Amino acid sequence: MSKVLVVTSGKGGVGKTTTAAALSAALAGEGKKVAVVDFDVGLRNLDLIMGAERRVVFDLIDVINGDAKLSQALIKDKRIETLSLLPASQTRDKDALTEDGVNGVIEELKKSFDWIVCDSPAGIERGATLAMRHADVALVVTNPEISSVRDSDRIIGLLDSKTLKAETGGDIEKHLLLTRYDTRRASRGEMLKVEDVLDILSIPLLGVVPESEDVLKASNVGSPVTVSNPQSAAGMAYITAAKRLEGADLPLTAPTSRFGFLKFFGRRAAA
């Protein structure tokens, strides 16, 4: 049975697109069929992060408008066979994104993919609400700073009220992914600690991705960090997160570490 995952945050610049790309690649690397959909109409970036920008012909809006078939718009990843990207439109009016249209696309994707990963735009407007609309699982990407945490809190409220699952009396599965985490700065009180964020948001923690050069590099070369540098701390954090999403009972700690996972990251990040 296929699952729809929304990667969302409220605030911009916290790492939604990076996460959508890295996680999709990690899930696909496990052999799952994954389609990652960019909902950021007008400000598309996922194609760049995935290194597919030169192969975009049709986009999500074209499919919604019936100007292209889904199979024409999907871009197959060159590195991982089971990974496909459905890019957003950069030029169209974002009002072209309609509830019925999105519904149709998601339903069709469900027929041939195990995971449909929806990369939400920032904010709480139409694009963001439609990206979360059909989700079974939500990944809330948060940076350890108060503005990001409050925006995430707002998004969690929307997930609990505006998604199809919530409206039909169900419970949407929510996970927290803390990104750009710097243990040293957190310990100096310059950013929130993991415990603080969990205390405020009170949803289960899927993973902590350390602030890392590798992520930046990966974005710039158009290759998700889980592909370009899977051995890096960030790459490993995403791969573990993907496995945990799949239901693997992995601890947040690294298997070899006798320390808490935070200490582990702290040592890695400091290296």
Added chain:
Amino acid sequence: MKARSLLAFVLQPDGELTDWLVGLDHWLKGAPDFFAGRPVLLDLSNHTVDRETLLDLLSRLSQRGIRVMGIDGVESAWLPMGMPPIISQARQAGMREITAAAALTAEASAAGEEKPGDEAAPSTEDLASGGKTLIIDGPVRSGQSIVNPDGDVIVTGAVSSGAEVVAGGSVHVYGALRGRVCAGASDDENARIFAGRLEAEFVAIGAVFMTAETMDPLLRSKRVQARLDGVSIRFTTLN
């Protein structure tokens, strides 16, 4: 079709209209944005007004940023086009009795401390069903608003920064209280606020309010209760 009910403020001028406006201005100085963006009904059943007086009153309220969306207590026959509609059901729908508020206002002025706001009576559902406690299991998230105009509200989780809880009675928050809370919204001066951890942005009991800035920093992160003490809010820690 989608429908939802909302809480509206009912302004019921008492006494001479000009005096009432002076009182309103005085009060608005303390809370200039109180009515910004809020639905307001005007109840003129205590007055016999003619068209000119009504138009004048509406424009004066409008100058103060108060936009009236409905009028009660006037004869519909002579209400001209372009005026807010008559809301005749407001009363039957369980509007709070004004006598109690009037008494409270009198008490407050007798004490020499003026804290009106009593004229802003919230109203929504049927009062007869009132007094029921609303229990929210889990947290109240930023941007969410929980309103129980006639009874208590119990939140088993936290109230996030940017969230709002309004109760006619008391508010109990077992988690951390980081957002805004208004207890005793229907003039229950015995209403209290209980917080598992006080980190509130704003608390109000009845017409008295405090922002985080004016709260004692020693109370921060403590388990506290708040109650009305005359015209101030008194916090005590709970153990």
